[in-house]
Amino acid sequence: MTVQYQTAGIHHITAFVRDAQANVDFYAGVLGLRLVKKTINFDAPEVYHLYFGDQQGSPGTIITFFPWPNSRKGRVGGGQVGVTTYVVPAGSFSFWADRLQQFGIAYEQTTRFGETFLQFEDRDGLKLEIVEREAGAPSQWAFGGVPADKAIKGFGGAILYSTAPERTADLLEHVMGLRKVGQEGLYARYQSTADIGNIIDLPVNPVAAGVGGAGTVHHIAWRAVDDAEHARWRTHVEQSGFHPTPIVDRQYFNALYFREAGGILFEIATDPPGFARDEEPDALGEKLMLPEWFEPKREIIESNLTPITVRELEGNQ
Secondary structure, X not given: OOOOOOOOOEEEEEEEEOOHHHHHHHHHHHOOOEEEEEEEEOOEEEEEEEEXXXXXXXXXXXXXXXXXXXXXXXXXXXXXXXXXXEEEOOOOHHHHHHHHHHOOOOEEXXXXXXXXXXXXXXXXXXXXXXXXXXXXXXXXXXXXXXXXXXXXOEEEEEEEEOOOHHHHHHHHHHOOOOEEEEEEOOEEEEEOOOOOOOEEEXXXXXXXXXXXXXXXXXXXXXXXXXXXXXXXXXXHHHHOOOOOOOOEEOOOOEEEEEEOOOOOEEEEEEOOOOHHHOOOHHHOOOOEOOOHHHHHHHHHHHHOOOOOOOOOOOOOO
């Protein structure tokens, strides 16, 4: 079958956590990512929406969070991103193993497709892993004891947990345009065209359904080049038998959503306009940014949010 549509890869991944400051401390303080946008959940303005990525929040580097202080603990399982993969420069593995140990974060070393991974969890139980790869532009961001030459470059990809892996595999290949590049043991591997956020490993056996909540991924978003291609993606997804939402303005990208047959919520998001649309590039993430329709309620919104600070942690050497 000729593939007419090909996403470059992952745009962002969005997850649920409980504590906003603990979230900032982990992803900025421990992992050294940049908080590129501090805003709110447009559908629940009493909750932050925090975005972490490289120096400019490039597509393929962005992990985002909804911190719900009293949310239930989720259970990672089918219908979710099971593991989010970060890619670091070749030769920096021992730095990251030492750093996790330094902060008391337990990890395991595992292999898939000839690659070695450090697997660990964040403070809410979200499953993460780090892999070395040559591909991908190096980060220009250094913070909290993570030098730029060791810093996370962005996503390596993800492990998708599907309740119907054959149907998810068909979607990845024939709707999203990824290419199957291997199968080893319990995993099949798919690759997109970008040099980061481009590797998807899919367990070939069904995974029992998970339960949403803190420590689980809400959705995975895929890249569209621009608004025109985004509109074509919506038609393509609908003609492929899925039920995409209308296109939604998320300020920093446009979005559409649909749930695939294995239970995973997919989003397709535009690369532009990006996070510098309402802040200077050197000031990203410093101020609470609100869309214009929420500006009249800024005082109320800010009073309902616990203040957060990007800070260097005491554990840094």
